[in-house]
Amino acid sequence: MILITNDDGISANGIKALTEVAREFDQVIVFAPDGPRSGMSNAITCNKPLKYELVGKLSNVTLYSCTGTPTDCVKLAVQTVFKNAERPLVLSGINHGSNASINIVYSGTMGAALEANIIGIPSIGFSMLSNDVNADLEPAKDIVRFILQKYYDGEYDSYYTDTNSDVPVCLNVNIPDGEIKGVMLCNQARGKWSEDFELRKNANGEDEYWLLGEFHNLDEGRTDTDLYALANNYVSVVPVTTDMTLRFCPERK
Amino acid sequence: MILITNDDGISANGIKALTEVAREFDQVIVFAPDGPRSGMSNAITCNKPLKYELVGKLSNVTLYSCTGTPTDCVKLAVQTVFKNAERPLVLSGINHGSNASINIVYSGTMGAALEANIIGIPSIGFSMLSNDVNADLEPAKDIVRFILQKYYDGEYDSYYTDTNSDVPVCLNVNIPDGEIKGVMLCNQARGKWSEDFELRKNANGEDEYWLLGEFHNLDEGRTDTDLYALANNYVSVVPVTTDMTLRFCPERK
Numbered sequence: 001m002i003l004i005t006n007d008d009g010i011s012a013n014g015i016k017a018l019t020e021v022a023r024e025f026d027q028v029i030v031f032a033p034d035g036p037r038s039g040m041s042n043a044i045t046c047n048k049p050l051k052y053e054l055v056g057k058l059s060n061v062t063l064y065s066c067t068g069t070p071t072d073c074v075k076l077a078v079q080t081v082f083k084n085a086e087r088p089l090v091l092s093g094i095n096h097g098s099n100a101s102i103n104i105v106y107s108g109t110m111g112a113a114l115e116a117n118i119i120g121i122p123s124i125g126f127s128m129l130s131n132d133v134n135a136d137l138e139p140a141k142d143i144v145r146f147i148l149q150k151y152y153d154g155e156y157d158s159y160y161t162d163t164n165s166d167v168p169v170c171l172n173v174n175i176p177d178g179e180i181k182g183v184m185l186c187n188q189a190r191g192k193w194s195e196d197f198e199l200r201k202n203a204n205g206e207d208e209y210w211l212l213g214e215f216h217n218l219d220e221g222r223t224d225t226d227l228y229a230l231a232n233n234y235v236s237v238v239p240v241t242t243d244m245t246l247r248f249c250p251e252r253k
Numbered sequence: 254m255i256l257i258t259n260d261d262g263i264s265a266n267g268i269k270a271l272t273e274v275a276r277e278f279d280q281v282i283v284f285a286p287d288g289p290r291s292g293m294s295n296a297i298t299c300n301k302p303l304k305y306e307l308v309g310k311l312s313n314v315t316l317y318s319c320t321g322t323p324t325d326c327v328k329l330a331v332q333t334v335f336k337n338a339e340r341p342l343v344l345s346g347i348n349h350g351s352n353a354s355i356n357i358v359y360s361g362t363m364g365a366a367l368e369a370n371i372i373g374i375p376s377i378g379f380s381m382l383s384n385d386v387n388a389d390l391e392p393a394k395d396i397v398r399f400i401l402q403k404y405y406d407g408e409y410d411s412y413y414t415d416t417n418s419d420v421p422v423c424l425n426v427n428i429p430d431g432e433i434k435g436v437m438l439c440n441q442a443r444g445k446w447s448e449d450f451e452l453r454k455n456a457n458g459e460d461e462y463w464l465l466g467e468f469h470n471l472d473e474g475r476t477d478t479d480l481y482a483l484a485n486n487y488v489s490v491v492p493v494t495t496d497m498t499l500r501f502c503p504e505r506k
Contacts, residue, residue, distance in 0.1 A: 036300065038299050038300070039296060039297040039298070039299040040294075040296050041293075041294035041295040041296045041297075041324075041364065042294040042295070042358045042359050043292060043293050043294045043296045043359070044292040044294075044359050044464060045292070045464060046291050046292040046464055047289065047291070049453065049455070049461035049462055049463045050450070050461065050462040050463075050464075051459065051460065051461055051462070052462075071294075071359075072464075075446075075449045075450070075464075076449075076450055076462055079448065079449060079450055080450075080462075084447075084448075102371055102495060104497055105295045105367065105371065105495055105497075106295050106296070106297050106324075111294065114358065118355055118358065118445050119445050119446075119447070120445070167443070170499075172497075187496075187498045187500075188496055188497055188498045190420070190496070192371050192372050192373070193328075193372075194337075194372070195332065195337075196328045196329070196332060197303070197328070197329060197332055197333075200302065202302070206304065207304065208302035208303065208304055209302055209303040209304070209305075209329055209333075210302045210303075211297060211298060211299055211303075211325075211328075238497075238498055239498070239499040240497040240498060240499055241497055241498075241499040242355060242358055242497070243440075243441055243443070244357055244358075244425075244441055244491075244493040244494055244495070244497070245440045245441045245491055245492070245493060245494075246423075246492040246493055246494040247440075
């Protein structure tokens with residue numbers, strides 16, 4: 001069984017493309033936000049209840065729409081649809097826009113994948129570098145198929161699970177816009193956004209700040225990062241963890 | 254200069270307590286959400302503009318209230334009030350409730366601290382284990398004072414910055430409820446929430462799911478974790494990173 005969610009909402013082209021490929025491999029449950037939830041990170045809904053409803057069913061795909069965040073969707077689907085019994089593979093995306101480098105921290109797409117990892121379920125987040133919601137998704141679908149085949153072949157099992165064998169693999173996969181030369185296993189590049197906000201006056205003459213900003217690669221020169229891979233037309237695959245402890249190798253217990 | 258924010262909102266007792274201690278050390282700008290933003294993680298506001306306003310000023314404390322998330326607050330304060338010039342120390346909290354173990358991932362308090370880290374500013378997130386918003390904050394204030402003194406004495410400089418010297422320290426500090434025996438430097442314990450939702454009928458007879466859940470320590474037996482420290486009446490201090498790449502020591506580049 002495969003559980004699919006995203007942060008662009010259940011109607012986005014990216015989740016449709018991901019579902020089309022995933023159903024070639026297994027039965028699929030789509031359990032996704034009822035609208036856009038970009039930039040929601042690992043946010044959870046604390047102060048109001050959630051609802052979900054069945055919105056469609058075709059041969060091996062069942063679709064549910066949920067009022068929550070991407071993280072809520074994973075939690076709620078696992079508890080309700082899966083009843084904590086079978087542990088699905090969780091796929092999130094295909095996000096319209098990059099989640100490479102520090103974008104993982106803000107990403108609802110990766111928030112869902114990380115939530116799966118926390119509760120012990122293998123997961124892969126897919127993002128493509130085009131922000132055009134009508135972009136051609138066929139090249140990205142080929143990459144999803146390629147990565148899923150590797151996953152089912154066990155290629156990610158031995159290398160990328162944690163020292164605790166019950167922590168499954170969690171991959172942050174980003175797909176270049178345009179030519180694709182191959183797939184590269186890499187590290188999360190250091191990066192940041194600066195000058196994030198643009199000041200505009202609203203209709204009442206009040207100051208309002210719109211999030212825009214400019215992205216900076218703080219690991220320029222390194223050739224082992226996701227930003228390097230993507231800049232050189234490679235798909236980036238970064239195995240990630242939710243253990244945020246800062247460690248230096250020699251001191252790691 | 255010290256920038257203070259939180260996720261419980263500018264009126265919470267925790268941020269008042271933190272401000273009272275911080276102003277003993279330096280000039281303070283409070284720039285905090287105008288209401289509760291718990292569970293917001295590193296969420297950013299993408300699809301609508303933000304506003305902020307000056308809400309108070311006393312000797313060495315200036316207070317601004319903002320419509321955004323904790324992460325938005327750090328970004329917007331640094332760009333507007335600080336004009337990207339002076340880099341403040343960012344303090345977040347004191348959160349009412351634990352942000353130890355995996356709670357860091359969902360925490361708006363730590364989201365703000367991590368955002369500071371991303372943009373190159375040292376930061377400390379403070380949380381206390383009592384969820385009682387009217388809890389006695391005097392013991393927690395003593396701990397904040399103790400940690401801040403250590404910070405200004407440079408005790409965290411040499412040990413906990415990353416290999417890249419321009420990545421400053423980011424600490425996740427959690428304070429036990431009750432007796433405090435000391436301060437322990439530790440690792441983030443593996444943990445998870447399960448059975449997160451409780452099903453209730455709303456007034457229209459519809460199913461609604463409320464987030465509740467039960468927390469599990471997945472590192473029972475380890476004595477070097479934040480959960481161990483807190484269970485044994487020690488303050489836990491975990492130096493954290495936003496580099497989420499999964500690495501094994503021997504293979505780390």
